[in-house]
Amino acid sequence: AQKITQTQPGMFVQEKEAVTLDCTYDTSDPSYGLFWYKQPSSGEMIFLIYQGSYDQQNATEGRYSLNFQKARKSANLVISASQLGDSAMYFCAMGMNSGYSTLTFGKGTMLLVSP
């Protein structure tokens, strides 16, 4: 069984600063993928970034980067130069890399960006 743990219920950051959202995972499968989604108050889950278990380099997508430490089973999201529009819930999720993929989600972290 897969498990995702997000230990930060809420995080505060000032505009233009960087912030790290923590995520640890547990699985016995060797092939898996890790996702981060953003959920604004409107409800839609917005895909941010993906890291495959066999990827050698940490994933980056614009201001988002994933600090993947396989031995520690952690996949932290780093948001650089925070913007007011980054205020939202952030979910870490894990899925398998074959066939259809059922995602296991963490409880999420609420990020608030202040001016």
Added chain:
Amino acid sequence: ETGVTQTPRHLVMGMTNKKSLKCEQHLGHNAMYWYKQSAKKPLELMFVYSLEERVENNSVPSRFSPECPNSSHLFLHLHTLQPEDSALYLCASSQIGDYNNEQFFGPGTRLTVL
């Protein structure tokens, strides 16, 4: 329309009502999913359809009945719900075989059961 759409966006129903949630994906995907998001709980997978066949049913009560008439449409039929079923219901789709199996989500239907 692009991406994944869901209707209605908001629904209030009594415990004796019958209603349906609709999801449509315009991405040419071949797998579709229903998730339930309750307050302060992680998203819970309810159903998975792969190539229009139900492949997972995660111990969901029979008062929730999914239907997938074709690869673009997914319904969730609701019957004699309970107040604890009030939640945000999210639909998602993905393409089996894509390198990362990314799921694309709709905006959700916020359901309130009185």
